Amino acid sequence: MAEKRLFCPEEKIREAAEQFGTPFHLYDERGIRRQARELLAAFAWAPGFREHYAVKALPNPYILEILREEGLGADCSSYAELLMAEAVGMRGAEICFTSNNTPAEEFAKALALGATVNLDDFSHIAFLEQNCGLPELLSFRYNPGAARGGGNAIIGRPEEAKYGMTHEQLLRAVEVCRAKGVQRFGLHTMIVSNELAADYIIGTATMMFELAVEIKDKLGVAVEFINLGGGLGLAYRPDEPDLDIAAVGKGIRREYERLLAPAGLGGVTLAMESGRLMTGPHGILVTRAVHTKNIYRHYIGVDACMAHLMRPAIYGAYHHITVLGKQTQPADHVYDVVGSLCENNDKFAVNRSLPEIQVGDLLAIHDTGAHGLTMGFNYNGKLRCQELLLQENGTLRRIRRSETMADLFATLDYPGLKTE
Secondary structure (H helix, E strand, C coil): CCCCCCCCCHHHHHHHHHHHCCCEEEEEHHHHHHHHHHHHHHCCCCCCCEEEEEHHHCCCHHHHHHHHHCCCEEEECCHHHHHHHHHCCCCHHHEEEECCCCCHHHHHHHHHCCCEEEECCCHHHHHHHHHCCCCCEEEEEECCHHHCCCCCCCCCCHHHCCCCECHHHHHHHHHHHHHCCCCEEEEEECCCCCECCHHHHHHHHHHHHHHHHHHHHHHCCCCCEEECCCCECCCCCCCCCCCCHHHHHHHHHHHHHHHHHHHCCCCCEEEECCCHHHHHHHEEEEEEEEEEEECCCEEEEECCCCCCCCHHHHHCCCCCEEECCCCCCCCCEEEEEECCCCCCCCEEEEEEEECCCCCCCEEEEECCCCCCHHHCCCHHHCCCCEEEEECCCCCEEEEECCCCHHHHCCCCCCCCCCCC
């Protein structure tokens, strides 16, 4: 199999391991900035286009600060994510609050920041009105159900997903909210994750543009913006082709001009909420081999575990692995690369062909810059690891320290519980 290239020299990774210890996630500032500029360039034709970075993908204010400097906003789905967006100076239309099963205090915080509130369910209209009042602008999340075939293992088929309103509910939501004094409206959808087919993403835009035209024709309401969601994928496997972002932009422009402009909606603003594409390829999890085990299979035990990267365990997701210093050696050994949890799915690779690995070797697990550490947990009392940033000037910066036992036990009040 082809080898993925590391985004920085191997010596820099070894320097980080020596200085900070393992395991750690390492992010590439230069690559993140380049990715943001590429997406914005692909939609430079679209009036007022905004990328709301999906904070859940990598919730670290140092990363959000970089993205804001590049002109991106934030897509938030929780109180904590709103606080991080606020901390880096985001306000108003820079923030889109897309949540589900939402507590009143989270709606209140979003409105206090002037964020665009994107309602997930028809019942949330009355809930929001009762608890916070209705704002001037509201957006509604659309779930097309079986009308939009597809979906995947990550987000599920639309008709089986918990997100969004049906077609009838969404049209009714616009009617009800207009009667209640809401003056401005937006649309949103998010029906697929990690999609590498440009045609599917363009087709989703077509679906949303047709919905906007229908709302104007039937209700006389011209939506102000259409948020096409995220779902733009990255090639986790080295032999997969990357998503052609420029082709996506061109295809959506074609549909915009074909459907919206003739309907008098040529000024509609477009938005997206890509997370994985923005930061995913620009992160690696660096871990050290600490044990070998040979029974019915050959195992390499590393000092990271699924507390630091859950995707392989819960999705069977593939993440490429580079054994530092052995990139040119033949991949003639077959291993399961595993962590130390008392869970048999605590594996980063299964039956993976790799160069021979010895205790002490450093392994770089690729494409962990999104949905990596953020999905971590503390099962078995394992501590979540640190995050490092490789800055544009080539220096290393720790942007999150590792958890400690004191952190783990901070919510307990039990005499004699030690934190050494």
